[in-house]
Every structure is written in C-alpha cells, then in structure tokens.
Amino acid sequence: MVSFVIDGKNVQAEGGAMLLNVARQNGIVIPTLCAHDTVARSGACRLCVVEVTKGKRTRIVTSCLYPVDEGIVVSTKTERVMNVRSLVMQLLMARCPESQLLKDMAKEMGIEPQPSFRVETDKGKCILCRLCVKTCEDVVGVSAIGLSRRGKDKIVGPPFMEDSVTCVGCGACAYVCPTDHIVMESTDGRRKIWGRAFRMKACDTCGRYFAPVDQLKWISKKTGTPLSELSVCLSCK
Amino acid sequence: MSTIKTLEDLNKAAKRGLESIIPSKTKIMVGMSTSGLASGAQEVYDALAAEIKKRKLDVVLCKTSAMGMDCIEPLVEVIQPNRPRLAYSRMTAKKVPEVINQVAKGVVDGFKPTYRMDEEDYLCLNEKKPYFKGPLPNDVKDIPTISNVDFYKKQVKIATRNCGMINFESIDEYVAKGGYFSLYKALTQMKPEQIIDEIIASGLRGRGGGGFPAGVKWQTCRRAHGDIKYVLCNGDEGDPGAYMDRSVMEGDPHSIIEGMIIGAFAIGATDGFIYVRNEYPLAVANLQRALDQARAYGFLGNNIFNSGFNFDIKIGKGAGAFVCGESTALMTSLEGKAGEPRAKYIHTVEYGLWNRPSNLNNVETWANVPAIISRGAKWFSSIGCKNNSGTKVFSLVGKVNNIGLVEVPMGIPLKDIIYEIGGGIPGGKKFKAVQTGGPSGGCIPKSLEDISVDFDALWEAGSMMGSGGMIVMDETTCMVDIARYFIDFLEFESCGKCVPCREGVMRMNEILHDICGGKGRPGDIELLESMSKGIVDGALCALGSTAPNPVLSTLKYFRDEYTAHVRDKKCPAGVCKALIRFSVSDEKCTGCGVCLKKCPTECISGEKKKTHVIDQTECIKCGVCKESCKFDAIIVE
Ligand SMILES: Cc1cc2nc3c(=O)[nH]c(=O)nc-3n(C[C@H](O)[C@H](O)[C@H](O)COP(=O)(O)O)c2cc1C
Ligand code: SF4
Ligand code: SF4
Ligand code: FES
Numbered sequence: 001m002v003s004f005v006i007d008g009k010n011v012q013a014e015g016g017a018m019l020l021n022v023a024r025q026n027g028i029v030i031p032t033l034c035a036h037d038t039v040a041r042s043g044a045c046r047l048c049v050v051e052v053t054k055g056k057r058t059r060i061v062t063s064c065l066y067p068v069d070e071g072i073v074v075s076t077k078t079e080r081v082m083n084v085r086s087l088v089m090q091l092l093m094a095r096c097p098e099s100q101l102l103k104d105m106a107k108e109m110g111i112e113p114q115p116s117f118r119v120e121t122d123k124g125k126c127i128l129c130r131l132c133v134k135t136c137e138d139v140v141g142v143s144a145i146g147l148s149r150r151g152k153d154k155i156v157g158p159p160f161m162e163d164s165v166t167c168v169g170c171g172a173c174a175y176v177c178p179t180d181h182i183v184m185e186s187t188d189g190r191r192k193i194w195g196r197a198f199r200m201k202a203c204d205t206c207g208r209y210f211a212p213v214d215q216l217k218w219i220s221k222k223t224g225t226p227l228s229e230l231s232v233c234l235s236c237k
Numbered sequence: 238m239s240t241i242k243t244l245e246d247l248n249k250a251a252k253r254g255l256e257s258i259i260p261s262k263t264k265i266m267v268g269m270s271t272s273g274l275a276s277g278a279q280e281v282y283d284a285l286a287a288e289i290k291k292r293k294l295d296v297v298l299c300k301t302s303a304m305g306m307d308c309i310e311p312l313v314e315v316i317q318p319n320r321p322r323l324a325y326s327r328m329t330a331k332k333v334p335e336v337i338n339q340v341a342k343g344v345v346d347g348f349k350p351t352y353r354m355d356e357e358d359y360l361c362l363n364e365k366k367p368y369f370k371g372p373l374p375n376d377v378k379d380i381p382t383i384s385n386v387d388f389y390k391k392q393v394k395i396a397t398r399n400c401g402m403i404n405f406e407s408i409d410e411y412v413a414k415g416g417y418f419s420l421y422k423a424l425t426q427m428k429p430e431q432i433i434d435e436i437i438a439s440g441l442r443g444r445g446g447g448g449f450p451a452g453v454k455w456q457t458c459r460r461a462h463g464d465i466k467y468v469l470c471n472g473d474e475g476d477p478g479a480y481m482d483r484s485v486m487e488g489d490p491h492s493i494i495e496g497m498i499i500g501a502f503a504i505g506a507t508d509g510f511i512y513v514r515n516e517y518p519l520a521v522a523n524l525q526r527a528l529d530q531a532r533a534y535g536f537l538g539n540n541i542f543n544s545g546f547n548f549d550i551k552i553g554k555g556a557g558a559f560v561c562g563e564s565t566a567l568m569t570s571l572e573g574k575a576g577e578p579r580a581k582y583i584h585t586v587e588y589g590l591w592n593r594p595s596n597l598n599n600v601e602t603w604a605n606v607p608a609i610i611s612r613g614a615k616w617f618s619s620i621g622c623k624n625n626s627g628t629k630v631f632s633l634v635g636k637v638n639n640i641g642l643v644e645v646p647m648g649i650p651l652k653d654i655i656y657e658i659g660g661g662i663p664g665g666k667k668f669k670a671v672q673t674g675g676p677s678g679g680c681i682p683k684s685l686e687d688i689s690v691d692f693d694a695l696w697e698a699g700s701m702m703g704s705g706g707m708i709v710m711d712e713t714t715c716m717v718d719i720a721r722y723f724i725d726f727l728e729f730e731s732c733g734k735c736v737p738c739r740e741g742v743m744r745m746n747e748i749l750h751d752i753c754g755g756k757g758r759p760g761d762i763e764l765l766e767s768m769s770k771g772i773v774d775g776a777l778c779a780l781g782s783t784a785p786n787p788v789l790s791t792l793k794y795f796r797d798e799y800t801a802h803v804r805d806k807k808c809p810a811g812v813c814k815a816l817i818r819f820s821v822s823d824e825k826c827t828g829c830g831v832c833l834k835k836c837p838t839e840c841i842s843g844e845k846k847k848t849h850v851i852d853q854t855e856c857i858k859c860g861v862c863k864e865s866c867k868f869d870a871i872i873v874e
Contacts, residue, residue, distance in 0.1 A: 043580045044735050046775045047344030060774040065580040080774055084737070091740035116764055117744050128733070147575070150558070152743045154733035 002070040006185050007077070011094060020048055020063040028076055031085065031105060033092075034129035035064040039138050045092075046060035049084045050076045053221050060084060090114040092127050099125045099179045125181040128154055132173035132182060141222065142166045145173060145194065158194050167199030169212035241536035242543050247412065247421055250534070254413025254465035256390045258403060259368065260355075261318060263296045263340055265289075268312040268401060270302040270487045271480070271519055277329065278311040284330035285313070288337045296340065302488025304401030304641035306388050309351060312401075315340055319369040320810065321377055322357070323350040324708030329662055344376045352389075353380045360398045361415025361611040374485075388639045388658055393620060396444070396604040397486040400488035405523050408530040413493040417536055419610035423499045424544040427610075430505040433459065436606070438483050440613035440626035445471050445562075445599030446674070446703045453608075454596055458503045458586040461594035466506040468497050469590065471567060471598040472513040472520065475559035476675035477726060479706040481630040482600035484642055486513065486520035489604065490527035494550060498536060499610055505595055509550035512567050514557040524552055559730035563778050564589075564597050565731065577732050578778035599704065603714035622648025625691035629702065635671075638663050645690070655709060658776045666711040670794070675784035676723045676730075677788025699790040701783075702860040715812035716795040717802050721749040723787035733779065738781030739773045745788060754817035757803035760813035766792065812857045818874055823848045825870035832862035832871065 006023055012024040013236045018041075023030055026136040033045035041064050048063045053073040060080060075081070094117035096102060106112070130147065133156055144167035145158055158164030164197045170190050174182040185194045189209055191198045198212035210233035220227045241247050267273070267282045269424050281356055282300070289296050303310065309326035313336060314382045316322045323345065335348045383389050394400075405408040411417070423432055437452030458466060470493060474482040485493060497509050513521050527548055531537045539547045555561045561576040568590045570576035589595025591732060605627060608863045609617045618626040625647035631654070638660035645654060653663070662668050670680040673690075679700030681688060688694050692702045710719065728746045733739040745768055748761050769785030776782040791800060801807045808816040821832075821843075828846040833839075840856050843849030851862070863871040 042734070046736050047590055048778065049775060061582065062580065062777075066582050083767065084771045084775035087768060087775065088736045091736055093743065094744070095740055112763075116748065116758065116761070118747060127736075128739070134647065149733070151729060151731040151733040152739055185775075192828060 002068055004068060004070065004072045004074065006053055006074040014069045015069065018064060019050065019061070019066040019068050019074065022068055023050075023063060023074070023076065030063055030076055031109065033127060035132060036131050036135075036176060038176070039134035040133060041065055042134070044128060044130055047085055047088050049081055051075055051078045051081055081159060085109065086111045088103055090117060094118065095120050096125045096181075097121050099127070101179050102127075108127065117132060125179040126156060127179055127181075128156060128192070129178060130156070131176045131178065132156060134173050135176045140170055140172050142168055144168070144216065162195075163196045165192050167196060167217040168215040169193055169196070170215045170218075201231065203236055204231045205235035206233060207232055212236070238249055239807055240533070241417075242535060247417060248383040248411040250409050251415075251418075252413075254409035254411070257297075257407060257595060257829075258410050258413055259316060259366070263294070263318075264316045265296055265298050266301045266314045266316070266404070267298075268310055268314075269300040270401075270484060271301050271517075272307045272484075273310045273312065274519075276307075276573055280330050281313060281333065283330045286335070288333050289402065291338065292341065292532075294337070294341060298361070299404045300406065300462055302400050302405050303484060305392075305397065305484075305640065305644070306639065308384075308639055309384040313359045314366065317343060319371070320370050320374055321379070321382075322354040323377065324352050324354070324383075325529065326351040336511065338743060338750065344374075345380070346376065350377075350380050352383045352386050353377055354383050354788070357402065358394070358398070359414055359607055360395065360778040361419060363612060369716075379628065387660055388641065388643070391649065391653055392644050393628050393660055394644050395608050395617075395620070396492075396601045397485060397489070397642070397644050398608065399492060400484055403489070405488050405490065406526060408491060408527065408534065411489070415611060416491050416607065417467045417495055419607035420495050420498055420536060421542055422466050423610050424546055425500055428504065429503045432499060432610065435614050436503070436609060439609045439617040440614075440621075440624065441602065441605055441609060441617065442625065443690060444601035444605070444704065446701065447828075448702060449682045451598060451602055454502050454586060454598070455500060457584070458506075458594050458596040461587045464506060464596045465508070465593050467590050467593060467595040468501045468504060468506045468509045469571070470497055470511040470565075470600060470603055471562060471566070471597055472511055472517070472600045473555055473562035473567060474514065474517075474600075474704065475557070475562045475730070476704055476706045478634050478708060479632045479675060481632055481642060481705045483520050485600050485604050485630075486517065487523050488798070490520075490524045491531065492604040492607060493600055494527055494531050494536070494605035495523075497550060498541070498548055498608050500596065500598070502544075502546050502601065507548060509548065510553045510571055510590070510765050511550060512555055512571060514555045514558045514560075514561075521552060521554065523571045528552070558732070559726075560732045560778070560780050562781055565778070567597065570593060577734050578780070580777065601705075608696070610794045621646050622689060622691055624693060629690070631705045631706060631707045633659050633707050633709070635707075636662055636666065636668075636711040637709040648689045650686075651688045651690050653682060654690065654707070655686065659709065661767035662709070662711045664711075666713065668709070669714055670710045670716065671817055672700075672708040672710065672719070672787075673706065674701035675706045676784075677724045677780065677786050678703045678706070679786045680710075680719070680794060682794040684794075698784070699793050713810055713812070715753075715808055716791040716798050717749065717808075718753055718810075718812050720752055720791045721746070724749055724784070727780065727784045727787075731784070732778075735775075735777035735781060737775035738777070738784060739808045741768055741776075741782070741786045744768065744848045745772075749788070752798065752799065752802045753808075753813040753815070754807050755802075755813070757806075759803070760822060762796070762799050763793070779792055808872070817858060818853065819856055819858060820872045820874070821849045821851060822870045822872050825868045827868055827870070831865050831867070835861050835865045837861060844856065 050063045089111045093113045097119045144164040173185040189200045194235045200209035216230045311328045311329045313325045356365045441451045443447040484703040485721040518811045537549045561570045566576040568576040630644045670682045724746045731738045826848040
C-alpha cells in the first residue's frame with residue numbers, strides 16, 4: 001500500500017494502481033473519453049490529465065496510465081489541467097461538431113466551442129479513441145478493423161477501407177463507441193456494419209433474430225462449442 | 238580473416254591497416270558519402286580509374302566518406318610517399334587528367350589543392366603520425382594546412398574522428414586508428430561497473446537531443462531486472478536537413494559498433510539493434526558490411542576476446558517517420574508494429590523493447606564511447622564546458638557561406654560557428670537568427686549570437702540542442718513564415734495518436750497560414766500562445782509537447798513581426814506574398830526595360846528611359862523584377 005495526497009485529501013492505494021481508478025474510488029470526478037474497463041488503455045484522448053508533484057518535479061500526466069506512488073501530491077483541477085482539458089474538448093468539438101456526447105460533456109465542464117477553429121465536415125463523430133479497434137482485437141479477437149494513415153488523416157475502419165473479410169458482424173465496436181460514430185443497421189434478418197451485410201440467425205425457440213451467423217461460427221470455432229448448441233438466444237437458454 | 242582473440246592479433250590487424258592508410262605507393266581517395274555522391278563523386282571516381290588504367294600507373298584508388306565540408310565536394314585526396322596529404326576540391330571528371338599529371342610527376346603545378354595535411358590524428362591512440370619526414374616539399378609550401386582553413390580551424394573531432402580519413406570498407410584501417418583497442422581494454426581489463434563509472438565521470442550526455450547523462454542511463458539499465466537486455470542505437474535521424482548520424486554511419490560504422498559492444502558489456506545486454514531509416518541505403522550497406530566484418534573478427538558473437546561475453550547486433554529498418562526517432566515509437570517499430578509512441582511513466586530502461594530493459598542511445602553518443610574508454614573520462618571532460626563535456630556535431634545549413642558538417646567543442650560561442658566556421662552570410666546580407674534543435678527546436682536571434690552552444694544555454698534561450706540541426710537565416714527570412722514551415726512539417730509527421738498533437742498542431746498551422754495569408758484576426762497571437770501551453774502539457778510524446786516550440790520561440794524574439802502581419806497586414810521581411818506589394822521607385826528607375834522583359838505575366842509597362850509601372854492586378858509577386866533590376870529600383874513593401 002502507498003499513501004499520497006489527491007486534491008488535499010490523504011488516500012491509500014495499492015502501489016502501481018492507476019491514478020484514475022484510485023481517484024474515482026475516492027469520489028473525484030475526472031472526465032475520460034478513451035479509457036474503458038474491458039480493454040488496455042492507450043492514452044489517446046488526454047482528457048484525464050491531472051497535475052502530479054513527485055519530489056521536486058511537478059508535471060501533467062494522464063491519470064488513466066499513471067501508476068500511483070508513495071508521497072505523490074495530485075491536483076486534479078488546476079489551471080494547467082483545465083487548460084489542457086478545455087483545449088482537448090474544443091479540438092474535438094471542431095472535429096466532430098455533430099457529437100451530442102461532446103456537447104453534453106463540454107456543457108457540464110463549462111467549455112464553449114472555440115470560434116477560431118474551422119469546423120470539420122468529413123470526420124463524422126469519430127474522435128479516434130481506439131476503443132472499437134482494441135475491443136475488436138482484444139475482446140472479440142478478430143482484428144477486423146484498425147487504424148490507418150497518419151496524423152490528421154488517421155482513420156479507423158477495415159483494412160484499406162474495403163469490406164472487412166474477418167468481421168463477424170458482432171457489433172461490439174458499435175456498442176463500445178462513445179460517440180455513436182459506427183453505424184449498425186438491423187432489418188429483417190440482416191445486419192449492416194462496416195459496409196457489409198450479415199445474415200442473422202433466428203432463435204430456434206422464439207424465432208427472434210439474435211446474432212449474425214458469422215459470429216456464431218466464430219464463437220463455435222473459438223470455444224469449440226458445436227454450432228448446433230448456439231442456435232437459441234440468451235433469453236431462451 | 239581469422240578471429241582476433243588477443244592483443245597480438247589486434248596489433249597485427251592494426252599493422253595491416255596502417256599499411257593501407259599510408260601505403261608505400263601513391264594512394265588516391267574519393268569522398269563517396271551521400272553528399273559526395275550527390276555532387277558527382279562517382280563520375281570523378283570513374284574518371285580517375287580510367288585515367289590511372291590508361292597511364293598504367295601503380296596507384297591505389299579507394300573510397301572514403303566526407304570530412305564535413307560539403308560545399309567543396311567532390312573531394313579527391315592524394316597521399317604520396319613522403320609528401321603531405323593533398324585535398325583537391327570541387328573536382329570534376331574534366332579536372333582529373335590534370336590531377337593525375339601532378340600525381341605522376343609528384344609535384345603540384347597548375348590546379349591547386351585546397352589544403353594539405355602534414356600529419357594525421359590517431360585520437361584513440363593519443364598519437365599524431367606525420368605523412369612525411371624531413372622538410373616540407375617546396376611545391377606545397379603555399380598550400381594552407383587544414384588547421385588554417387576557416388571551416389576546420391575551431392573544430393575538434395571526436396565522434397567524427399575517422400570520417401573522411403579512413404576507407405569505410407576496411408575494418409583494418411579502423412583498427413589501425415586505435416579501433417577495437419578500447420573494446421579489448423573494456424572486456425579484458427575493466428569491470429562493467431568501472432566502465433559505467435568512467436562514462437558517468439566523463440559527463441557524456443545523450444547526443445540525440447535530450448542530453449540525458451549516458452552513464453546514468455546505463456547504470457539504471459544494468460540495475461533493472463531481467464536476464465535479457467537490449468542496447469539500441471537510434472539512427473532514425475528524421476530532422477529535415479540533418480545528416481550528422483548518417484555521416485558517422487556511412488563513414489565510420491565501426492565506431493558505433495564498438496561503442497555498442499562496450500555499452501552492452503557494461504549493461505549486461507545480450508542483443509543489440511541499430512535502427513536506421515530505409516532512406517539511408519548507403520548507411521545500411523556500410524553498417525551491414527561492418528557488422529559482418531566485426532563478426533568475422535569475433536568482435537561480435539560468442540566469447541569476445543576470450544572474455545566469456547557474448548553479444549550480437551542486428552539492423553532494424555524504419556520507414557522514415559520522424560516520430561519513429563522517439564524512443565517508445567522506435568521500440569514499437571522494431572517490434573514490427575506501427576511506430577506509435579506510448580506513455581513512458583515506466584521507463585524503457587526497465588520496460589522497453591519486448592518489455593525488456595532496453596538502453597537506447599544516439600549514433601553520435603555511441604561513437605564517443607570508444608574514445609572515452611581509450612583516452613579516459615578526464616580527457617573527455619576537459620573538452621567542452623561546464624556540465625557539457627566533449628563535442629557536438631552540427632549540420633550547418635541555410636544562409637551561410639560554408640555549408641557542411643561541423644564538430645565543435647561544447648560551449649563554443651554561436652557566432653564562431655556562424656562567422657568563422659560558416660564564413661558568414663552570403664551576399665553581404667545581415668544575420669538574423671539560427672534555428673537549432675530541428676523542427677521542434679527554436680530560433681536564437683542575432684542579439685544572442687554570443688550564446689554558448691551547449692545543452693543548457695540553448696534550452697534557457699527557448700531552443701534546444703536537439704540532434705544538431707543548425708539552420709542559419711538572414712534578414713530576408715520572415716519568422717512567421719519559418720514558424721509556419723516547421724509547424725507544417727510537424728503536422729505532417731504527427732502520428733495522430735493523441736488529440737492535442739493531431740488536432741492542435743493542425744489548428745495552429747491553420748492559424749499561421751491565415752496570418753501569413755493576410756487573414757490574421759485580432760486575438761490569434763494570444764490563441765496560439767494558450768494553445769501552445771495546452772499542447773506542451775497535454776501531448777503524449779515529445780513530438781507533440783515540443784511542437785509549439787517554433788511558434789513560442791519566434792514569438793519570444795520576433796513578436797513584432799507577428800503583430801505586423803496580424804494588425805498592419807505587413808510582412809516586414811517581404812516574404813509573405815499576400816502581404817507584400819511590388820512597385821517601381823521613381824528615383825532609381827532608369828527605364829532600362831529589363832524587368833519589363835523578365836516579368837512572366839507581362840504586367841510591367843513603361844517607355845525607354847522613363848519610370849516603369851507595375852500593374853498590381855496582374856502582379857503575381859514572384860519577385861523576378863526585383864532580382865533582375867540592376868538599379869535596386871523595385872520596392873517591396
Ligand atoms: C519526435 C522525436 C524524434 C526523435 N528523433 C531522434 C532521432 O532521430 N535520433 C535520435 O538519436 N534521437 C531522437 N529522438 C530522441 C530519442 O527519443 C532518445 O531520447 C534518444 O535517442 C536517446 O539517445 P541519447 O540519450 O543518446 O540521446 C527523438 C525524440 C522525439 C520526441
Ligand atoms: S469509431 Fe468510435 S470507438 Fe472507434 S475510434 Fe472512433 S470514436 Fe472511438
Ligand atoms: S504527441 Fe503527436 S506524435 Fe506523439 S503520440 Fe501524440 S499524436 Fe503521436
Ligand atoms: S482517458 Fe486517459 S488519455 Fe483518454
């Protein structure tokens with residue numbers, strides 16, 4: 001266990017625990033956009049920054065990736081911290097003007113859009129938080145989507161932006177996407193995502209479409225469960 | 238080639254090397270580094286080979302790399318028994334017969350060498366060997382020695398000690414210069430801790446930009462847990478216009494390899510990697526040859542010098558992204574993944590390449606190591622200034638007469654580099670500023686030209702040492718335009734992982750484009766400043782956190798130029814096209830009509846001997862009229 005100070009409060013935590021988690025356990029609110037419990041953290045959004053003093057050195061760190069240590073002094077709402085957070089929010093609002101999530105968060109944080117930033121029209125609502133990519137890779141295990149290109153041209157999607165061959169249509173990416181950028185449409189036995197259409201399996205018991213056939217095949221292959229045992233939906237099991 | 242296990246073996250190789258450095262017959266060397274080749278060295282080499290064959294001369298023709306003075310390449314050097322070494326500059330195939338004539342006769346007459354060398358420094362042996370005994374031959378008396386050439390006068394060569402001096406294809410020549418004797422000493426006479434202490438005591442700081450004490454890094458890596466550890470060499474060199482590391486990799490690859498083996502022994506590493514960009518094919522080829530030679534001699538592999546120490550090095554090639562020079566991105570790239578940085582709250586000396594303790598140093602840092610082991614920490618720290626031991630290699634480019642690679646002692650006044658080594662500003666123009674530290678460095682204005690060139694002073698002035706880029710600017714440079722140029726580069730090179738850098742640098746670039754394009758708004762300067770703060774604090778890696786530097790440093794010293802652009806819609810240096818206007822001075826115009834003929838849009842009119850007029854609606858502000866007017870009658874405002 002290590003002891004340290006966060007916003008003037010003495011706290012204790014397991015050494016090496018992530019500062020963001022410890023802060024939240026202690027009731028301190030830190031906004032985040034790219035940290036999610038199910039996947040490894042990347043540090044892409046920079047919204048979770050806080051100020052940490054360790055010995056003589058004070059610096060801004062991302063709390064989602066910073067392991068706590070004995071004797072550190074953490075301030076989560078200094079002017080420097082707020083300046084970074086408001087810049088990040090303003091930059092993202094200019095990138096994704098349509099995003100309701102960003103608007104709501106900015107309102108709560110008291111941040112206005114920066115009028116000098118030109119508003120983008122071609123980025124949709126994607127903030128490049130990578131949650132979809134990491135979920136597809138680490139949780140689903142198919143790596144059907146990824147990041148391509150560099151810098152301001154970076155985009156997320158299937159390789160070469162063609163229809164993904166490995167996608168199983170599970171929709172985990174759409175589910176985890178914080179801004180609802182990923183469009184998934186389901187109509188009578190068909191689901192469309194990333195430009196591909198998937199045939200849905202109807203539950204043998206209730207007849208409701210519950211999962212794409214490709215996904216069931218993937219689960220069967222990965223877990224060794226015969227496909228026949230995957231023909232009923234969760235509620236009918 | 239048999240393996241070298243003992244000092245006796247090593248001495249034999251050195252003897253062979255010395256015979257090829259100063260042979261008993263005539264030797265002609267051509268500078269064949271990338272810079273030499275770009276100026277036509279291959280043609281010169283071929284012409285020399287043909288001429289030698291035609292005249293059936295008994296001459297050794299070989300390749301060397303560059304000594305640094307690019308502006309006089311292609312360089313051909315001649316060593317003849319008992320004569321000083323002569324350097325013929327700006328060689329062409331046409332001049333070859335004349336040089337060969339002189340070689341055949343053994344006297345200089347006609348086409349003059351640029352400088353001569355009477356002796357050669359064997360730094361790692363602490364020895365100088367003369368090229369001739371007895372009196373200086375009469376015919377070369379009025380050729381200046383290299384130490385009298387302005388470009389070389391104040392230089393001190395440690396890291397580039399062998400560049401341009403030896404044949405980079407010969408390991409024996411490297412050994413003759415004292416190479417691999419330091420390795421022998423380190424492996425057979427020193428304990429790893431002793432080596433680390435020596436490097437710490439020398440005060441050697443990382444030459445890749447950060448200036449972190451190398452010995453301290455080695456020590457942390459030695460103490461880190463793990464059986465498998467790596468030593469890495471950063472040869473990514475992504476700064477536009479910089480080629481210090483390329484020159485060492487091309488011209489003296491063994492100095493890096495020897496440094497790395499010594500470092501690996503001190504740290505307890507098992508494997509090494511040299512990361513080089515694909516755009517450096519000659520560096521890759523020369524390093525590969527050198528690694529093969531070192532392996533054949535047993536300097537790499539198992540039981541090196543019978544010490545029981547095993548180590549080997551591989552080359553990792555990068556795709557040439559600037560961000561891959563950043564330590565964590567370099568390691569991810571070596572692992573075969575997209576080169577993106579990651580958070581460094583746990584240091585790479587503990588969790589680096591494949592999560593194992595990894596010690597990364599720059600090319601130049603490694604190249605210094607054998608010299609320190611051979612000559613000692615005390616010698617090394619006697620060169621340079623306080624807390625900045627040794628030398629630094631810079632690539633001196635831009636508006637300066639002598640362009641090239643220079644190695645100077647730390648702490649040298651900036652003005653010495655610009656006016657003495659660099660020979661001042663061409664065309665009688667005034668010196669305005671110098672950009673140091675690469676794209677994310679900063680500008681040092683003329684008012685600070687006395688500044689000591691060292692890590693700390695440059696940092697205090699709002700710039701940095703970086704890896705050694707030095708771009709000189711004269712009065713015709715617009716500082717807002719310069720900031721825009723670098724921010725443009727950084728926007729392009731941002732990996733795009735984190736928001737402040739990907740989006741923030743792009744927005745700063747938009748604002749700078751607007752300002753240069755005459756569309757600056759009140760409040761833009763303040764917005765640039767507050768964004769800079771947010772990006773410095775918020776970016777994930779040092780590419781982003783230093784990206785605002787070009788703006789911050791030009792704002793610090795040239796704020797009035799920004800104000801002129803934004804408020805008065807004027808570009809004081811006359812560079813930003815949207816903000817300038819060309820007109821003809823009534824007083825100076827003689828009506829000669831030259832500009833009228835040269836203007837590409839034919840928008841200048843006027844009768845002979847009467848003041849000409851520029852049609853502002855058609856003028857594209859190309860500046861051709863100003864260049865062509867002999868009477869300085871074109872006004873730019
Ligand atoms: C964007 C970026 C690019 C860099 N490029 C290089 C490079 O090309 N060569 C280099 O040696 N160091 C480069 N560095 C510095 C390295 O991260 C690292 O500090 C250095 O290689 C360590 O070696 P040293 O201590 O010997 O300098 C770069 C850093 C950043 C942030
Ligand atoms: S699509 Fe959604 S989850 Fe994926 S990177 Fe963009 S914002 Fe994040
Ligand atoms: S600061 Fe720039 S280069 Fe570094 S991780 Fe962020 S986006 Fe990539
Ligand atoms: S939540 Fe920490 S960087 Fe995004």
